[in-house]
Amino acid sequence: MTALIIILCITLLIIVAVQIGKISELAQKIRGEEEVEQEANNRSAYAMLLFLVAFMVFCIVTALYYRNYMLGYGPHESASEHGGRIDSIFNITLVITGIVFVITHIALFWFAYKYRAKKGNKVLYIPHDNKLEVIWTIIPAVVMTILVVGGLDAWNDIMADVREDEDYMEIEATGYQFAWDIRYPGADGVLGARNYKLITATNPIGQDWEDVKNLDDIKPDEIVLPVGKKVRVRITSRDVLHNFYLPHFRVKMDAVPGMPTYFVFTPTKTTAEYRAELKNYPEYQVPALAEEPNGPKLWEAFNYELACAELCGSSHFSMRKIVRIVTQDEYDAWIKTQNSFYLTAIRNTADDPFSGKALPIEMEEIKNEVPSGTSMGTDTVPAESIPVDTLNQDQK
Amino acid sequence: MATLTKIDEEKLIQEQGYNDHFHDHHHGDKYKSNFITTYIFSMDHKIIAKQFLITGMFWAIIGAGMSIIFRLQLGFPEEDYSWLRYLLGKWIVLDEAGVGSLSQEFYYALVTMHGTILVFFVLTAGLSGTFSNLLIPLQVGARDMASPLLNMMSYWFFFMAGLVMFISLFVSTGPFSGGWTAYPPLSALPQASSGSGAGMTLWLVSLVLFVVSVLLGGINYVTTVLNLRTKGMSMWRMPLTIWAFLITAIIGILSFPVLVSGFLLLILDRSLGTSFYLSEIFIGGQALDHVGGSPVLYQHLFWFLGHPEVYIIILPAMGIVSEVLSVHARKPIFGYKAMVLSILAIAFLSFIVWAHHMFMSGVNPFISNFFVLFTLIIAVPSAVKVFNWIATLYGGNIRFNSPMLFAIGFVSMFISGGLTGIFLGNSTIDIQMHDTYFVVAHFHIVMGIAAFFGMFAGIYHWFPKMYSRFMNDTLGKIHFWGTLIGAYAIFWPMHYLGIAGVPRRYYSFDTFDTFRHFGTMNQFITVAAIVVFALQLLFVVNFFYSIWKGKKVTTQNPWGATTLEWTTPITPGHGNWPGNIPAVQRWAYDYGKDGREFISQIEPLAEGEKEH
Secondary structure: OHHHHHHHHHHHHHHHHHHHHHHHHHHHHHHOHHHHHHHHHHHHHHHHHHHHHHHHHHHHHHHHHOHHHOOOOHHHOOOEOOHHHHHHHHHHHHHHHHHHHHHHHHHHHHHHHHOEOOOOOOOOOOOOOHHHHHHHHHHHHHHHHHHHHHHHHHHHHHHOOOOOOOOOEEEEEEEEOOEEEEEEOOOOOOOOOEOHHHOOOOOOOOEOOOOHHHOOOEOOOOEEEEOOOOEEEEEEEOOOOEEEEEHHHOEEEEEEEOEOEEEEEOEOOOHHHHHHHHOOOHHHOOEOOOOOOOOOEHHHHOOEEEEEOOOOOOOHHHOOEEEEEEOHHHHHHHHHHOOEHHHHHHOOOOOOOOOOOOOHHHHHHHHHHOOOOOOOOOOOOOHHHOOHHHHHHHHO | OOOOOHHHHHHHHHHHOEOOOHHHOOHHHHHOOOHHHHHHOOOOHHHHHHHHHHHHHHHHHHHHHHHHHHHHHHHOOOOOOHHHHHHHHHHEEEOOOOOEEEOHHHHHHHHHHHHHHHHHHHHHHHHHHHHHHHHHHHHHOOOOOOOHHHHHHHHHHHHHHHHHHHHHOOOOOOOOOOOOOOOOOOOOOOOOOHHHOHHHHHHHHHHHHHHHHHHHHHHHHHHHHHHOOOOOOOHHHOOHHHHHHHHHHHHHHHHHHHHHHHHHHHHHHHHOOOOOOOOOOEEOOEEOOOOOOOHHHHHHHHHHHHHHHHHHHHHHHHHHHHHHHHHHHOOOOOOHHHHHHHHHHHHHHHOOOHHHHOOOOOOOHHHHHHHHHHHHHOHHHHHHHHHHHHHHHOOOOEOOOHHHHHHHHHHHHHHHHHHHHHHHOOHHHHHHHOOEHHHHHHHHHHHHHHHHHHHHHHHHHHHHHHHOEOOOHHHHHHHHHHHHHHHHHHHHHHHHHHHOOOEOOOOOOOOOOOOHHHHHHHHHHHHHHHHHHHHHHHHHHHHHHHHHHOOEOOOOOOOOOOOHHHHOOOOOOOOOOOOOEOOOOOOOOOEOHHHOOEOOOOOOOOOOOOOO
16 A cells, blocks of 8 residues: 555656646747746856855854864864874865865856856857966965875874884784674783684684793783873784774774784873763763663763774674773773683683693782792692793794 | 858868768668667667666666665664565564564675666766767767777676676675675675675676676777777867767776786685685684785775776766866866866876775885875866866856756865865875765765766756757756755765764664764765655656657757767767768867857868967
């Protein structure tokens, strides 16, 4: 029935359209073609002018309405050190292109209006004007040079990898269909070796347990980073292309299977600080969930998010992970609560190459647990049972 | 001074023209013996142009219709779409409450097909195929294409490509769903996505057939323009349409084969176990044997075509708009040589900017420096073209009919979309904007809508030449204003989505706190898209109604244009000119010269008259 009504409506609309067309042609015949054409021409010319005004107003009004989503403005300020540079280059480009946009549109529609056909009009025969053309070749060239120089200066700084002598921390993000796997290097500060052939249900990113650098690696559920600390994210993928995208930090980089990529950035605002800033804006004073009018407000529920920005399959849109930026002290406290993935999931299972052998990493933990000054006792595992050889070889 | 009468023109063609003894041969039998050879397996360039156009329109309706379906899901995700089961069957999934929604897999299939169809079938074949075929012989003064047979094959390869793509919509695992760029490993591994199975195989077959079509057509266009120009038609006297078609064809010939080689390696990876694009992949519960390949290699090969491809789409539209603006402003195109040189510059640069699609793909950031530089240089010739179009309007005597309106609309769209390209071409800004809705807004405006506007301008303008009737101008104006306003209503808000960081190709925005605040905007966009789609159907109605019932063309040169196609009879037969081929005496843009409204290209220079 609905289908019938829809078909009927469409048919009627088509008939109406055809009738409009017929009538306009009929009117032309009755009233004399020239007069009707002249009138229609004037109408179109005025419409051009009207459109120009309406379009400019539309642009300005919508831009004002959405101003709080503009980069580097209001609540949409970057939360990373380099992000501010991206925002300012964006805004400089916005101003320059905005000026060009307004001028060219005014010229286009104003000329269209002004030079509408009138009977007996003489047109200007100007096939070209070399001087004018040189001017409007050089001006864009100069402007583009400024944008290129400014852009590339920032680009090469932002994309530069860390230097050996720099103070930074490294984490690893592995994309897979359809989530992210996050790895921290643990106490040794080094991420252990991986081999995709070793991937199993219990070893989701194929860590090589023979490599002792893996033994202290941590795999938390969320990304927690200390504010103000430079972080190098090693980005990899297990299956198809993904993209490590942190919108608030202006970070984006493809995750490519077989080819680790990286992005270096420094968070500048803790989650708490960012929330405090959002608090100032009325649009963040509404409840976060419509179903819970008395629940947390939008600014209270705010979290930095990690998303995927490269089409990776049917659930591409759901690869969310929360990112928390905390103070150094909070970070230190948090990292202490995180256990090595190896010790919690692999130790003494069939996958553990060191099954039945004591490991230095465990001794470290025991040491930490025993109050200082107390003797370790005599029943410690003898040193020779530790796979020292493996250890040394790998560290070379 | 009065313009030339029809009799004068015929006299001119006879006296000055060139007798190629065309009518001494009995072509009639070979070309026009029955219905099938006249209308189906035709070798006449005018019929082939119509075939390209109508096939393109068919695909445009399918492709745009797909966008309406996925826009519904994006704009109104809560609505019940179980009524779409009649059309989409199992791709509408019902939840426990019986509320139907588009399946995720099919959402991505629709997005992918929308892109593939619009880019290749509509804006490449439908635009350049139609107008190159129609206008090259008519405007350079040739009887037909250099090789009518290859020309016919070009259409039928396109037809077969479409047929295969159409079939792929119906395979049980669904059509390909990995995006129109088909990046491996997603496109290489059926385990990664159900659309990457049979759907992807058909997609590849279809596009290889399509490339054959483009190459056959392209070689023909280039050969015809270079070799079959009539007496007096020097390169610098060619209309800008012909320059645009020539350069478009050359770009296509140089870049499409690279796409095929990229596809070939992908086919090998898919079926013979090679590892060109695949390395260290664990998927579907097992580690694959592929080692050593690089998905980035595919991206290089793809974008080596992919970027020139956007100029393959936009250059013909630019050429058409230059011609239409000049004719209906009754004024010569401003800076003809600069227009030609900027086409050449854009074409050259289009080959050395491909990696600006790959700033964030893991290529060495150092190499991006060069691609940023070359990309932003493109702004210069593009700006020159815009300024010249605007200067063409200055001091004119503008007739606002449908073709002219669309040409002006094109310039507006090209400015709006071109300026956002300056953001995206700057790699620093691209860090944030890459793969967000800002990109969607940018390319839809600058090569989607703008190219469509160029195409509409061309259709309304040359419809009298194609069908000896006019399209209805009132309906054309409704079509124009609705589409202009509607298209901006669809794509302008997307800039704000992109600036807010919302990624493209998301089935739903609800998972993320950052992206979910735009429900109203998404509804607005969807409604605008539906309205614009309906207006295009109005155009289709106008088109077919006018073929049979439109106002008849009564004069040979209804627009008062200078170019050669308007010296042919109202309904040109095979061979285009009944007698001699006209000889060209001047450039194509003598409008308003010496107080005359226009001077046809076939009229000799008066004594002491300088050629522009």
